[in-house]
Amino acid sequence: MDKFAIVMEDVVKNFEDVTAVNHVSLHVASGELFGLLGPNGAGKTTTVNMLCGLLKPTSGSVFVGGYDVQKENVKVKELIGVCPQETATYPYLTGIENIELFGNLYTLDRKTLSARRDMLLEKMGLAQDAKRKVEKYSGGMKRRLSIILALIHNPQIIFLDEPTIGMDPQSRRAVWDFMQELKREGKTIFLTTHYMEEAEILCDRVGIIDYGKLIAVDAPKKLISKYGVANLEEVFIKLTGRKIREEV
Ligand SMILES: Nc1ncnc2c1ncn2[C@@H]1O[C@H](COP(=O)(O)OP(=O)(O)O)[C@@H](O)[C@H]1O
């Protein structure tokens, strides 16, 4: 594995009337747990989507696992797991059926698939509900299932776009514990979140993005001491201000 799991070089993404990502350069080391923080509409999801090969940058380059995401898309797809912001699960299938569908897309053999399925259901606290249809799941349960789907093929580099949104503290802790376990296994995790406490506890480093510009990148502790404040939330407010942003 490359020294850097993720490299962004001067990346720009323009939509019709907005520059969603504005000259962002970033290196994330292999094995790092990195958090991208920013208010609504800051450019987090656009960044994740470019890193996963779902969106093409207007300019600049993106490398994942040492591969050019645009030119070597197939290699990148093998390496990564993605939990998108919009939960993409099939409501009329059960939890298990959703997981098996994804496992088969990745052509996992029967034994590997059932072992990973059971392990992930257990870790995400969904074992009891695995045979229920997903339409009956709460929002938090769908999020946890979506995390399982992202991880079924045991990817080396994991993208989680607001994985814990709307979760109760118990579910959130389960997800945190699991992320830390994945980190111990040497996986790289690229996470976006609005929860500053979560980022402060989990992340080796965070990047703060606002209006498409990456305005700070460092370890939470270093940012807190640099700005002379009590916690990461205060750093965030100091850097991004108090203006309320539209949800996108
Ligand atoms: N497909 C799109 N077409 C036009 N504008 C978009 C599209 N996707 C995102 N945007 C705009 O790009 C900006 C960044 O959005 P996004 O990356 O979703 O932010 P975040 O995930 O940080 O909330 C916002 O202004 C949003 O409205």
Ligand SMILES: [Mg+2]
């Ligand atoms: Mg988003």
